[in-house]
Amino acid sequence: MRAREGISAATTWLGIVLVSAERGEAVLTMATRPEMTNRQDVVHGGFIAALADTAMGWALSSTLPDGERHYSFDLKLSFIAAARIGEGLRAVARVLHRGHRTGVADCRVVGEEGRLVATATASFFIRQQVGNNE
């Protein structure tokens, strides 16, 4: 149950649930709530970024042996449609490249009725020890 062990304080706080993560693909959900409301009365883009970043991280993790860590180096989102407060979001991420030292993944975030809310890509470093990017 590697996935379950890996759930972090951040994802618990945000209500992110890991549905599956294997062979370079990950599916996660997030139930949006009133605390996530931005100035336009929809879900703040930062939470969508958090969901997508987490999903891509899990997709990459699923391709790595135990003990190897990854660090996202860049994260890019395209916000396509607003997410309504209370709406359930679903992120589907997959690995596009997994090398010895780097990885690239992309992600789709969809709302109810399958409406596309955002797309994302991320680049990762892969390494064995814990630390920051430098």
Next chain:
Amino acid sequence: MRAREGISAATTWLGIVLVSAERGEAVLTMATRPEMTNRQDVVHGGFIAALADTAMGWALSSTLPDGERHYSFDLKLSFIAAARIGEGLRAVARVLHRGHRTGVADCRVVGEEGRLVATATASFFIRQQVGNNE
């Protein structure tokens, strides 16, 4: 006190404080806390994304007349150094371009002792009515 009126539920929840926003520049702070911890025991990148996105939105807002809204369309982050839990973060955003229909901003997120944690850019649509991107 336009800035104060504009504080949202999301930024309150995240502990984001607006220090200043005028003439295309905005400064915001965020006190990181244990709920923001990721699987590597540092601040989850999603919260850094939320801070940067908010700061760039405020920088752009400061250049717009009342009644004009903006919607971020893309958001790009480069994560440079990990942010430690408990560390205070500061985001400084500025507008690079403000046209009739689009805007572009960038942002630096720094930690304690001025350590560069992340850089970001965002693109915005500008328009008068409320709605999603389409």
Next chain:
Amino acid sequence: MRAREGISAATTWLGIVLVSAERGEAVLTMATRPEMTNRQDVVHGGFIAALADTAMGWALSSTLPDGERHYSFDLKLSFIAAARIGEGLRAVARVLHRGHRTGVADCRVVGEEGRLVATATASFFIRQQVGNNE
């Protein structure tokens, strides 16, 4: 033969060939040559960017009625492996989102033996008249 009419001076100069563009997907090729050599003796990333940008533009064009124009607003590339001088490159682009005013596409650029050279995404404005972004 809309595709053929649309071939530009730039794509001709770069040796970019449109293989197909329909229903939101486009395939293009580019034969790299010595003039494209960078300081590391491989293909300069700018040409890979040009190929990907062109492919995503064609994918989007294939979804638009005649007379509607599109303008790329942002372009993001992840360079995964070097492309060798002389190597034939192939770009496969597809539309992820096509709304009334905006579009989002992604692209994979592969080299010989199917090696993944780069991935890309782009955002577009869609409109009817000619002009720049503002």
Next chain:
Amino acid sequence: MRAREGISAATTWLGIVLVSAERGEAVLTMATRPEMTNRQDVVHGGFIAALADTAMGWALSSTLPDGERHYSFDLKLSFIAAARIGEGLRAVARVLHRGHRTGVADCRVVGEEGRLVATATASFFIRQQVGNNE
């Protein structure tokens, strides 16, 4: 005359001229020409990408000891205004971060009368041996 030695076939072909590169900042120019025309009769974004990528590479090079190489890993552009064919472009790049293994730079591309044409950011790997990203 390190700068001069480093001029590549690609930059010569594109008409890119290195004006200066020192202490993390680089200035380059490019004279656009008819071969660079896209389907909208303005400069193809790929050439602007090539100019910006080159400028950020030179900015980073200027901070590295001889023998250290860098490889761009991601490149992100925001296209703000069209560049006219024949217009002279100028790119000003600067390093935002230079660590032991990674670097981040940004760039502004301006046209005549100082009109902002594009902004860009790039991430780099830094290492001593020649090779591709993996």
